Each structure stands twice: as structure tokens, then as C-alpha cells.
Amino acid sequence: MQPIQEVLPLLQTPRKIFITTHHKPDGDAVGSILALHHYLTAKGHKVTPVVTSEIPDFLMWLDGADDVLNFETQAEQVEKCLANAELIFCLDFNHFSRTKFLEAQLNASTQPKVLIDHHLFPADVWNYGVSNTAKSSTCEMVYDFINQCGDNHLINKSIAECIYTGTMTDTGSFRFPVTTPAVHLMVADLLGKGLNHSKVHEEVYDSWSEKRMQFLGYVLLEKMEIFPQYKAGLISLSRKDLKLFDVTTGDLEGLVNYPTSIANIRFATMITERADEMKLSFRSKGDFDVNDFARKYFNGGGHFNASGGRSTSSFIDTVTYFKQILSDIHPR
Numbered sequence: 276m277q278p279i280q281e282v283l284p285l286l287q288t289p290r291k292i293f294i295t296t297h298h299k300p301d302g303d304a305v306g307s308i309l310a311l312h313h314y315l316t317a318k319g320h321k322v323t324p325v326v327t328s329e330i331p332d333f334l335m336w337l338d339g340a341d342d343v344l345n346f347e348t349q350a351e352q353v354e355k356c357l358a359n360a361e362l363i364f365c366l367d368f369n370h371f372s373r374t375k376f377l378e379a380q381l382n383a384s385t386q387p388k389v390l391i392d393h394h395l396f397p398a399d400v401w402n403y404g405v406s407n408t409a410k411s412s413t414c415e416m417v418y419d420f421i422n423q424c425g426d427n428h429l430i431n432k433s434i435a436e437c438i439y440t441g442t443m444t445d446t447g448s449f450r451f452p453v454t455t456p457a458v459h460l461m462v463a464d465l466l467g468k469g470l471n472h473s474k475v476h477e478e479v480y481d482s483w484s485e486k487r488m489q490f491l492g493y494v495l496l497e498k499m500e501i502f503p504q505y506k507a508g509l510i511s512l513s514r515k516d517l518k519l520f521d522v523t524t525g526d527l528e529g530l531v532n533y534p535t536s537i538a539n540i541r542f543a544t545m546i547t548e549r550a551d552e553m554k555l556s557f558r559s560k561g562d563f564d565v566n567d568f569a570r571k572y573f574n575g576g577g578h579f580n581a582s583g584g585r586s587t588s589s590f591i592d593t594v595t596y597f598k599q600i601l602s603d604i605h606p607r
């Protein structure tokens with residue numbers, strides 16, 4: 276992969292650009308593709324932002340969210356745009372399989388591909404790009420990219436809101452260790468460009484339905500198990516649990532973090548039964564490497580303190596297997 280600066284000559288003339296991100300997009304995924312979309316559009320390019328599953332409701336207020344194509348419902352349009360694109364930007368993921376439905380098309384595509392990402396161990400499939408695990412978020416990296424292009428003056432309120440949203444959600448509201456001085460300097464700059472940070476926090480965190488709040492109560496009371504001997508907590512949610520409160524994927528955002536708010540709990544896991552597989556989310560505080568854990572046991576990956584994985588076993592078997600691993604490895 277050549278450094279991202281090497282792609283700049285290709286951007287000197289207007290291009291058709293395809294931008295995508297990982298399946299089940301989160302704040303950083305949606306924030307980064309929209310920020311880059313607005314920036315490249317301002318530079319005169321024809322940009323198509325694409326997701327492979329629905330954008331959660333708490334992000335739909337972001338400028339441009341309505342323009343994003345969803346492969347699940349607009350496959351034909353997406354395939355046409357991909358075929359016509361001259362350049363493909365991949366944001367916030369490190370392996371084509373993370374897009375789920377676009378993996379085969381991205382593998383088959385011959386256009387130059389550009390990576391902007393902060394996950395560990397990117398696949399060797401991109402022509403240009405930047406992969407930096409020390410960065411708080413892909414949104415911060417899009418900010419860096421715009422600055423590298425000498426275009427800080429093009430960052431307007433919309434772009435600032437997108438960048439702030441992804442950085443805020445990926446850093447747990449600026450509390451995780453990846454929140455460097457550079458992040459705070461960036462936020463200061465974004466505030467100067469019209470960002471209303473209180474509005475973003477309200478849109479993202481204070482937009483719950485009553486049902487979702489009740490669901491949280493149910494989960495914490497009935498579905499969370501704490502294993503003090505392993506400094507670990509587990510939330511396991513079957514499809515039946517999700518149906519009880521009409522829960523959508525967006526409603527599960529942040530749930531995995533709750534066990535780590537208990538004193539001495541340093542490793543949290545959430546197992547969710549999806550239609551086709553079991554989804555696992557891992558979070559840790561301190562020096563327990565959940566990227567390694569997800570890779571080793573659940574065919575996944577991510578970051579040192581936040582990762583995900585999957586299992587094709589049944590829900591019950593996955594929960595049992597997880598508990599078996601816990602007692603085998605004794606995380607501390």
C-alpha cells in the first residue's frame with residue numbers, strides 16, 4: 276500500500292468516487308464516509324457513499340445521511356456506481372469481508388482502492404492509504420486527510436458535525452486512552468467552524484425511545500452476568516430478548532460497555548443472536564488484548580480494547596463456549 280499522499284495526483288481532476296464502510300455501520304463509519312463525501316464533493320468530484328446495512332436512527336440527522344445508498348435495498352444502483360467508479364475509498368475497516376455483501380465485488384474491482392482506517396492488521400489489498408492504530412477514529416483521519424490536502428478552510432459545519440460524531444462515539448465521549456492532545460486540538464478547530472457539540476451529544480445519546488430505556492433496565496437486571504474472579508462481565512441476548520422490546524441494532528449501541536463501569540471489571544462481552552450468526556462484541560480496560568481474543572476464539576478482530584467476532588454455533592452453545600474459554604484462560 277502506497278502512502279495516501281500518492282493518491283493526491285489522481286484527485287487533481289474530477290473523478291467518480293465510491294466510498295464505503297463496514298457492515299452495520301457505527302458513528303465513526305457513517306461520520307467518516309459522510310465527512311469525506313462532503314469534502315470530495317466540494318472539490319468537484321462525483322461521490323457515492325454506500326453502506327451495506329441500514330444507518331441507525333441516531334445517526335440519520337447527519338447532513339447527507341439520506342443520500343447514502345444501502346446495498347441491502349439498492350443493490351442494483353450500488354453495483355452500477357461501483358462499476359462506473361474511478362476510485363474506491365474504504366473507511367473504518369481493514370478487510371473486504373467486513374463489508375459483508377460487497378466483499379466479492381471489491382475483490383473483483385480493478386479501480387485503485389484507498390484505505391483510511393485505524394484497525395489492527397489491515398489486509399494487503401489497497402493501492403493507497405493510511406492505517407494508523409494510534410488514531411482515535413477514522414473520522415480523525417479524514418480530518419487529517421483534508422488538512423494534508425491543504426483544505427482545512429473547506430471544513431464547514433456539516434463536515435465538522437460528521438467528524439465530531441465519529442470521534443465522540445469511537446472514544447466513548449473522549450474518555451478512552453486514544454483521546455490524544457491532537458483530538459482535543461481538532462475539536463477546538465471544529466468548534467471554530469460552527470460545530471455545536473451539545474447538539475451532537477443530544478442527537479446521539481439523548482434520543483432514546485421509552486422502550487429502549489426499558490430494554491436497558493431489563494438487560495442490566497436479567498441478562499448481565501458478572502464473573503468477579505475473571506474481572507469479566509457478559510451480556511447475552513437471544514432473538515427472543517430482542518423481540519420483547521422491538522429492539523433494532525442501533526438500540527444495542529454502547530450496551531457492551533456497561534459491565535466495565537463496575538469496579539474491578541476489565542473485560543466485557545456481549546453475545547447477540549442474529550438471523551444468520553452469533554455476533555460478539557468485546558471491550559476491555561487496561562492491558563487485556565481483546566483484538567487477540569477475538570481473533571483467537573471468534574474469527575474476528577478490531578482494536579486492543581474494542582473488538583468483535585462471530586460464531587456459527589447456536590446461541591446457547593456460543594454462550595457455553597465463551598464461559599468455557601473464560602474459565603480456561605482466567606483473564607485478569
Ligand code: 5GP
Binds near residue numbers: 369582583
Ligand atoms: P463492535 O463490537 O462495535 O461491533 O466492534 C468493535 C470494534 O471492532 C469496531 O471498531 C469494529 O469495527 C471492530 N470489529 C468488529 N468485528 C470485527 C471483525 O470481525 N473483524 C475485525 N477486524 N474488526 C471487527
Ligand code: MN
Binds near residue numbers: 303367393412
Ligand atoms: Mn472506527
